[in-house]
Amino acid sequence: MPQSDMSPERARLLELSRERGVSLSSLSEMIGRNSAYLQQFIKRGTPRKLEEGDRGKLAQFFGVDQNELSGTMVKGNSYNAAPSSTESGFVHVPRIDISASAGPGALPDDEAPFDTFRFSQRWLEEQGLSGANLSVISVEGDSMEPLLNDGDEILVDRTPRAFRDGVHVVRLGETLMVKRVASAGAGRLALLSQNLAYPPVSVAVEDVEIIGRVVWKGGRI
Structure with a gap:
């Protein structure tokens, strides 16, 4: 699935994994899932949404609000209001x-x-x-x-x-x-x-x- 066709939360997760230089399989294992879990979530749309516990672990790892990974980003969140985590380097x-x-x-x-x-x-x-x-x-x-x-x-x-x-x-x-x-x-x-x-x-x-x-x-x- 081209990134431009992905839902916002899938595109954001893929973007974060590339920025941090960590594979989707490693992230899947970090949250206690099988190694193909996040690859399937991003490329195949399965599951349709990440469970709250999985989103929380990923958000803590990347230092972002977990709403960025749920498709319901809330403006003005407290701890992620500093410089964007998408800043290169x-x-x-x-x-x-x-x-x-x-x-x-x-x-x-x-x-x-x-x-x-x-x-x-x-x-x-x-x-x-x-x-x-x-x-x-x-x-x-x-x-x-x-x-x-x-x-x-x-x-x-x-x-x-x-x-x-x-x-x-x-x-x-x-x-x-x-x-x-x-x-x-x-x-x-x-x-x-x-x-x-x-x-x-x-x-x-x-x-x-x-x-x-x-x-x-x-x-x-």
């Missing part, structure tokens, strides 16, 4: 209104994007992050100082990857934290603070969920 990464505690812990509130950060597509490629599942959240507390300060914003790579030691956002119980995570042997992980006033915490692998790896930070001087 740039990717708009969603800012999520939650904090990962660098102290004793913080509970996540609303995980809906409220804004975006614009990153160079070339820079993302140089960092091995082209097509990655990225989001930006803030840091709360002082346990990761001087590496990460209270109020810093961090770019989190949430793409499923083999674990390696490094700075990660993790969920322990109902608490979201940013820590340096290291293998501790015998099925355990060490959650390490940069600030030596905070002692290491040892946890069983099955008790902690690794949300994503911290790959960039930004903050005020």
Whole structure:
């Protein structure tokens, strides 16, 4: 089906996938569907509309309002009112209104994007992050100082990857934290603070969920 003959939501999804440089099959697998799902949606019109959950996952990945993928775009949406995500050479990464505690812990509130950060597509490629599942959240507390300060914003790579030691956002119980995570042997992980006033915490692998790896930070001087 020529792009000019597609419905607006199909054309928009195809446009976004090309801009981000990620295949439709990869996007299909990301939302938990078979690899041909989005190809069939765009080229054959099956299904007629994406389910709300699928639209939400895709919208978060691309940093756009999910109405862009439903054919009912609403003017004046809040977080996507910044520079257009169609701007050549740039990717708009969603800012999520939650904090990962660098102290004793913080509970996540609303995980809906409220804004975006614009990153160079070339820079993302140089960092091995082209097509990655990225989001930006803030840091709360002082346990990761001087590496990460209270109020810093961090770019989190949430793409499923083999674990390696490094700075990660993790969920322990109902608490979201940013820590340096290291293998501790015998099925355990060490959650390490940069600030030596905070002692290491040892946890069983099955008790902690690794949300994503911290790959960039930004903050005020």
